[in-house]
Amino acid sequence: MSFLWRKVLQSNSSVDVVYDEDAAPSFPALDSAQRANRPQAEPDENDEEHDERSTVDESIVTVTADRSSVDMPPPTRIPRHQSGGGGPASIVSSARAPPTVQSGTTSSSGQERPLPKFNFSNIEESTRLAAPPKTAQTTAALARRRREKVALEPGFSQLDWATLKNSGKDLSGRPQGIRPMQISLEELKRHSTKEDAWTTLGGKVYNISPYLRYHPGGVKELMRCAGRDGTRLFNITHMWVNYERLLSNCFIGYLVPGGGS
Numbered sequence: 001m002s003f004l005w006r007k008v009l010q011s012n013s014s015v016d017v018v019y020d021e022d023a024a025p026s027f028p029a030l031d032s033a034q035r036a037n038r039p040q041a042e043p044d045e046n047d048e049e050h051d052e053r054s055t056v057d058e059s060i061v062t063v064t065a066d067r068s069s070v071d072m073p074p075p076t077r078i079p080r081h082q083s084g085g086g087g088p089a090s091i092v093s094s095a096r097a098p099p100t101v102q103s104g105t106t107s108s109s110g111q112e113r114p115l116p117k118f119n120f121s122n123i124e125e126s127t128r129l130a131a132p133p134k135t136a137q138t139t140a141a142l143a144r145r146r147r148e149k150v151a152l153e154p155g156f157s158q159l160d161w162a163t164l165k166n167s168g169k170d171l172s173g174r175p176q177g178i179r180p181m182q183i184s185l186e187e188l189k190r191h192s193t194k195e196d197a198w199t200t201l202g203g204k205v206y207n208i209s210p211y212l213r214y215h216p217g218g219v220k221e222l223m224r225c226a227g228r229d230g231t232r233l234f235n236i237t238h239m240w241v242n243y244e245r246l247l248s249n250c251f252i253g254y255l256v257p258g259g260g261s
């Protein structure tokens with residue numbers, strides 16, 4: 001049997017109840033007011049047993065155990081002002097809205113009293129929140145935010161640079177056949193013009209003249225590392241940029257201490 005018990009109302013009002021011995025007790029009770037006031041359930045099209053009985057006798061009422069939840073009325077809402085202590089009402093009343101910010105408190109006479117002023121100068125120096133120290137990184141980040149976007153000339157986009165680079169053309173400008181060169185700091189310093197700009201990044205020396213107009217940060221910024229070691233400046237600006245790949249065709253040689261060439 002798919003149902004736990006069946007209650008059959010006969011036309012002469014006598015009640016015949018069939019009990020299943022292992023079933024849990026009915027809740028609400030069979031003869032409770034809740035069941036008496038319960039609206040008539042709509043016939044379920046998928047309920048074969050109901051269909052079967054309805055063709056026999058319409059006065060037959062069937063209540064299955066899983067329908068008992070339908071019989072439970074929704075919990076009654078108790079207005080806040082009526083709720084005392086205990087029970088669900090206390091749960092409702094404890095869920096108060098957070099207090100609003102007040103400019104002062106109201107005295108019994110109805111006049112508003114100002115809140116006491118807090119003296120911040122009394123706080124111990126050590127307990128105050130210290131501003132983060134200004135590092136080279138934060139200074140560079142601020143400068144970058146204020147800087148205007150550089151408009152590259154047509155034909156000098158990063159894609160154009162990639163095309164030129166991938167052509168395999170040697171852009172180092174060093175004499176043919178000599179590779180790689182050993183360059184001293186003295187020698188590096190002599191190459192600091194736009195037409196002949198060298199820089200060293202991580203110990204490698206590059207001819208940056210061909211790249212100047214392609215640089216997304218502009219010619220002026222890139223020229224700041226011309227004729228000197230640009231490693232630090234490069235790293236604080238954009239250490240994520242892969243300069244070794246970008247400038248591979250511009251590679252001249254290695255920076256060496258002292259003289260050399």
Ligand code: HEM
Nearest residue numbers: 149150208216217221222224225230233234237241243246
């Ligand atoms: C030779 C070395 C350098 C190379 C290969 C290089 C390459 C690049 C590349 C690929 C970008 C685009 C990065 C991105 O969008 O994430 C860029 C942006 C930038 N670079 Fe460089 N850079 C070099 C040196 C420098 C130096 C020395 C400075 C400044 C002193 C500088 C300043 C900038 C700035 C400010 C941007 C941001 C441009 C923007 O977002 O509009 N770069 N650089």
